[in-house]
Amino acid sequence: MKQELEQAVSAAVKDLFGADVSVELTRPDEQFGDYATNVALQLAKQVGKNPREVAEQLAGSLREKLAETVKSVDIAGPGFLNLTLTDKALTSVLNAQPAKPLEGKKILVEYSDPNPFKPLHAGHLYTTLVGDTLARLIENAGAKPVRLNYGGDVGLHVARCMWGIIHDLWGELPDKLAAIPEADRASWLGMCYVKGTEAYESNEAAKAEIIAINKRVYQLHAEGDHDSPFARIYWTCRKWSYEYFAVLYQQLQVVPFDRFIPESEVTPLGVRTVREQLQKGVYKESDGAIVFEGEPHGLHTRVFINSEGLPTYEAKDVGLLLTKWQDYHYDKSYYITANEQAQYFQVMFKSVEQFLPEAVERAVSMTHGVVKLQGGVKMSSRKGNVVTALEILDAAREAGKETGTNPSEETILAAVKYAFAKNRIGGDIVYDPKESIALEGNSGPYLQYAHARARSILAKASDSRHSEQSEESTQQILHSVQDDAELEAEERGLLRKITEYNEVVERATSELMPHHICTYLYELAQKFNQFYEHNRVIGDDRKAVRLALVQHYADTLKSGLELLGITAPERM
RNA sequence: GCGCCCUUAGCUCAGCGGAUUAGAGCGUCUGUCUUCGGAACAGAAGGUCGUAGGUUCGAAUCCUGCAGGGCGUACCA
Numbered sequence: 211m212k213q214e215l216e217q218a219v220s221a222a223v224k225d226l227f228g229a230d231v232s233v234e235l236t237r238p239d240e241q242f243g244d245y246a247t248n249v250a251l252q253l254a255k256q257v258g259k260n261p262r263e264v265a266e267q268l269a270g271s272l273r274e275k276l277a278e279t280v281k282s283v284d285i286a287g288p289g290f291l292n293l294t295l296t297d298k299a300l301t302s303v304l305n306a307q308p309a310k311p312l313e314g315k316k317i318l319v320e321y322s323d324p325n326p327f328k329p330l331h332a333g334h335l336y337t338t339l340v341g342d343t344l345a346r347l348i349e350n351a352g353a354k355p356v357r358l359n360y361g362g363d364v365g366l367h368v369a370r371c372m373w374g375i376i377h378d379l380w381g382e383l384p385d386k387l388a389a390i391p392e393a394d395r396a397s398w399l400g401m402c403y404v405k406g407t408e409a410y411e412s413n414e415a416a417k418a419e420i421i422a423i424n425k426r427v428y429q430l431h432a433e434g435d436h437d438s439p440f441a442r443i444y445w446t447c448r449k450w451s452y453e454y455f456a457v458l459y460q461q462l463q464v465v466p467f468d469r470f471i472p473e474s475e476v477t478p479l480g481v482r483t484v485r486e487q488l489q490k491g492v493y494k495e496s497d498g499a500i501v502f503e504g505e506p507h508g509l510h511t512r513v514f515i516n517s518e519g520l521p522t523y524e525a526k527d528v529g530l531l532l533t534k535w536q537d538y539h540y541d542k543s544y545y546i547t548a549n550e551q552a553q554y555f556q557v558m559f560k561s562v563e564q565f566l567p568e569a570v571e572r573a574v575s576m577t578h579g580v581v582k583l584q585g586g587v588k589m590s591s592r593k594g595n596v597v598t599a600l601e602i603l604d605a606a607r608e609a610g611k612e613t614g615t616n617p618s619e620e621t622i623l624a625a626v627k628y629a630f631a632k633n634r635i636g637g638d639i640v641y642d643p644k645e646s647i648a649l650e651g652n653s654g655p656y657l658q659y660a661h662a663r664a665r666s667i668l669a670k671a672s673d674s675r676h677s678e679q680s681e682e683s684t685q686q687i688l689h690s691v692q693d694d695a696e697l698e699a700e701e702r703g704l705l706r707k708i709t710e711y712n713e714v715v716e717r718a719t720s721e722l723m724p725h726h727i728c729t730y731l732y733e734l735a736q737k738f739n740q741f742y743e744h745n746r747v748i749g750d751d752r753k754a755v756r757l758a759l760v761q762h763y764a765d766t767l768k769s770g771l772e773l774l775g776i777t778a779p780e781r782m
Numbered sequence: 783g784c785g786c787c788c789u790u791a792g793c794u795c796a797g798c799g800g801a802u803u804a805g806a807g808c809g810u811c812u813g814u815c816u817u818c819g820g821a822a823c824a825g826a827a828g829g830u831c832g833u834a835g836g837u838u839c840g841a842a843u844c845c846u847g848c849a850g851g852g853c854g855u856a857c858c859a
Contacts, residue, residue, distance in 0.1 A: 238801080239801090242801080246801090248800060248801095251800075251840085255839085261839080286801065287800080287801040288800080288801075290800080325859070328859095366859085367859070496856080496857095497856080497857080499857050500857095501856065508785080509785080509855095510785075510854080512856060512857090513856045513857040514856095515857085516856085516857040517857060522856090522859085523859050526859095548853095549786090549787070549853060549854095550852095550853055550854065550859090552786065552854080553786060553853085554859090556786090579788095580852085580853090615821085633794090633795065633796090634796080636787080636788090637787090637788070638788085640793095640794065642793095642794075642808095645794075645807085645808070648807090649821040650821060650822095651807045651808060652795090652806070652808090653807085656821065659819085659821050663818095663819055663821085663822095666818080666819060667818055667819090671818085725795095725796080726796095728796095729797090732806080739822060739823070740823070742818085742822080742823090743817095743822060743823045743824090744823080746818065748818050750818095
């Protein structure tokens, strides 16, 4: 409907003024109409006329051309055109199929990216949810996204943890690992990591040992060593890490990843490529390291291979980018990480652009903010108040218990996911467990309830007269609004809001900003509650229309929640 | 120092070129209703959109300076 109207307006503009303008219809305040456009203001200058005059002419033409679907065309303010659809036309929007702009596209989405041998903190939970939602949006738009999860199983952080492990075991004694209870594995690894990190920073001898361990880990991969005591420790603990990640993903109920790419898998290709491109002058030697000089491009210089001859994150990421390109030849490849890596990606991309521009052109780094606690305190591992990913879920459960309503696990998840989804991606977010689980306000549980409430009406209605098919619903509304029979104000208000759904999803998808969906769903629920407060459904003369409206409302809310990875239970 | 990002009601956030009323939620205050699930509805108070300029018919939205905050800035990821 929106597109048809835009075309009609743009055709009218062409007829009257011979001008080409991109017409964009917006949703104005309900009191003004269903759609609005400012083309007259844009045109005024081009045509050399006063905007109101332009608007008058356009309005006249549109009233004639769109008599079928538009009830009124009004001119407001300096020259805005407000279009109000007939109830029948507005109802027909319910039949519109959502656009599939990404049909047939191959899109990679890399997110979550936890490092084996390191704990999962609150930021991992956030980045996992952001990625999961974006991938859902992309899938909803018709593409088949490839969900990738990349993680550092080689590198200095691994060496620090390995150092801690070996010290805690009093030697390279893999058999002693069996003594660690399964439930304690993750926290034990976390403890070893902290130990190793502290030693690295404060103890020169330990630092040298850790650097040596770092080399041995790379070597172990190069040789395919699975049998030496050192290797047995490494592989066992790496496996434990992946098992620990799986627990989080399982609890979060995110869509499973298509592929886990450990850094060790792409490291050789990255190193080889950087060395090759060193010969071609893309990378340069400097102080024994291999770097990319970013300054000529307005960026900064970064080390890709350090003076020990070992690859840094940079070289590995070059290997990852090439691996993605070779394996998928993607149309688009998204990297979802925290803001602190934003400029890093620019440098890494710029370097690869020098020899593989087509792969970089289609790669996009999207970054999000940091998770903070109430009061805006940043979570810091240095200060020891690091909050782990699983602790966020526990905090929500705890807050749920305190409400006395004992929310289900399904509602706990809704609370957490919605709290993280409702803010625009990019800024830091403050997580407040109490607010997220709150029974009132803009929260996940509120929306689940708003859905369950509507379903219970539908269930009650179908008790009294068998099944209520959703296909019939549109017909029911259509039928009752034919022959100029009109909808009542609150019915129409709810219907209007429901018809915005596809437009909101399209916007959220094109901008990759799922929070628009949250804002919309909350408004939708409010519209429903307004309607519901003043209008009886069952037992009223207008039962058929109203039941159909409730049906569409519930279905719309459910679809929206699903895009956010939130379930919509029938009852709570 | 340089680069990137941020600054909207007491708090948490939408809005990101348009409609002289800048929107929500929470919190505060006040009403409605013996409810097809009240986890509701109606209303009030609360903001010179960090600051100073500029562009524009029109700026919270674009540009520039300044202040405050965050992140990055060579061998971490």
